Amino acid sequence: MPPPPPDASTDAGTEPATESSATESSVVESVTEPSVADGADIQDTLDLRLPDELIALFGASDAAVAQGAYAGRIGADARTADKAPARRAASSADDLLDNVADWGPATTSAGVFQLVPVRTERDLPLISRWMNDxxxxxxWELAGPDAVTEAHLRAQIDGDGRSVPCLGVLDGTPMSYWEVYRADLDALARHYPARPHDTGLHLLIGGVADRGRGLGTSLLRAVADLVLDRRASCGRVIAEPDLRNTPSVSAFLSAGFRFAAEVDLPDKRAALMVRDRALRAVL
Structure with a gap:
């Protein structure tokens, strides 16, 4: 997978230092390539073009209509995918993340949430727009023309399956971008004692209205639970927000992650955050 965004703070897309709430929705969680300080408290871990009619909708003054049409498209795609079990079965043999597309929805305090794997022809304009906020x-450092974001997505989609880019869809509306990846197979594993099947998360909340109201914490907990529920071989969920992004670190802590260490990454000093399966019931 490509090097993760420079800052993986939990409040994806939030104003970096302005959100004081521990539940930042501006969750810009992105697990970059961290490096763990020796002796740190880590308990021996081991490594669209959219159709013209949709574009017109997005450009229309009635944003609600546009979002509804887009959400409907995603729902239709999901139903179509459900009718292709043979294709999914064939690809799942090499799936390193236990088929994220089949993880299903999670009920959160904010509504029903689901990860939907990205399709560039459908999702690129939306994700690129978020990246230019x-x-x-x-x-994330992916501002610029759509081609910049497309290259970032393609490196994962056309890769070996160790990283899956997804839209986060809440009550039918795409509102966040996620990357679910094998931290133990990523460059990140060179910087901390990874364990087999460690699973990492990167996240950004797309809409300004969804930031700074605790949504980030709710979704982080929900997705971490999905990882642990759907990946029996995974004992921990990993993240490393920028250490300077206090709201982001707080959101992870509120979502049941623990602070394990400070790590020196190529582009930042990060807080290594860990959600342990063994401590799931008490955090």
Whole structure:
């Protein structure tokens, strides 16, 4: 997978230092390539073009209509995918993340949430627009023409399956971008004692209205639970927000992650956050 965004703070797309709430929705969680400080408290871990009619809808003044049409498209795609079990079965043999597309929905305090694997022909304009939000660009560094974001997505989609880019769909509306990846197979594993099947998360909340109201914490907990529920071989969920992004670190802590260590990554000093299966019931 490509090097993760420079800042993986939990409040994807939030104004970096302005969100004081521990539940930042501006969750810009992105697990970059961390490096663990020796002796740190880590308990021996081991490594669209959219159709013209949709574009017109997005450009229309009635944003609600546009979002509804887009959400409907995603729902239709999901139903179509459900009718192709043979294709899924064939690809799942090499799936390193236990087929994220089949993980299903999770009920959260904010509504029903689901991860939907990205399709560039459908999702690129939306994700690129989010990446060009200055608050998001400050961490992900993917601002610019659609081709910049497309290259980032393609490196994962056309890769070996160790990283899966997804839209986060809440009550039928795409509102966040996620990357679920094998931390133990990523460059990140060179910087901390990884364990087999460690699973990492990167996240950004797309809409300004969804940031700073605790949504980030709710979704982080829900997705971490999905990982642990759907990946029996995974004992821990990993993340490493920028250490300077206090709201992001707080959101992870509120979502049941523990602070394990400070790590020196190529682009930042990060807080290594860990959600342990063994401590799931008490955090």
């Amino acid at each position: 200055p608050a998001v660009a400050a961490f």
